Amino acid sequence: MTKEIFIQNFKLLLVHLKDITEELCSNQLSENYKFILEPSQRNVSTHLSEIENRYFEVWNKLENTEISFDEVVDLFYKNGTTPKWADCNVYLSTSDKTVVKIFFSRQFKDDAEIYYLERGTAPFKALVNTPIKNVENPEDKFDMNWKYKLERNKSQNIFTKLRKLWFK
Helix, strand or coil: CCHHHHHHHHHHHHHHHHHHHHHHECCCCCCCEEEEEEECCCCCCCCCCHHHHHHHHHHHHCCCCCECHHHHHHHHCECCEEECCEEEEEEEECCCCEEEEEEECCCEECHHHCCCHHHCCCCEEEECCCCCHHHHCCCCCECCCHHHHHHHHHHHHHHHHHHHHHCC
16 A cells, blocks of 8 residues: 555545544534544564564553644554554544544554455544443434543542542
8 A cells, every 4th residue: 555545545534434423423523633542452462573563662652642644644654554454433522623543453564454445444444432322322413522521530530539538
């Protein structure tokens, strides 16, 4: 895959992601995209090549860091290879930005071994995380920020409990 095709696929993924998210969610997406990379694992593995194993240092430094479209391209396109797959979903959207989480394989492969070629977005796939309450009423639109809010509330609750323990 050429870098130009990779970039086209990534841009098409954003179109698909916007369409599917706006179909299911009540929020509007900002066109200012940021990305959070979430590798399938964050340590050295015997099934990866030496080069792929060295990438984990980069992934770990970027944990929970928002990066740009161009930075994703630089990290995901390596000499004609890309991650084997990359599942993408909107994690947070405000009027200023839309944050997309990319959960991806740490294996870098050429065209013959990457997923989602038939979609025209290889190695990317657009997904929407659906809250459990929508399984019962799938026609109801929901707030796409539900998972972000849930995680933030959990971390705030833990912090509040720890603060109470320390400052009694």
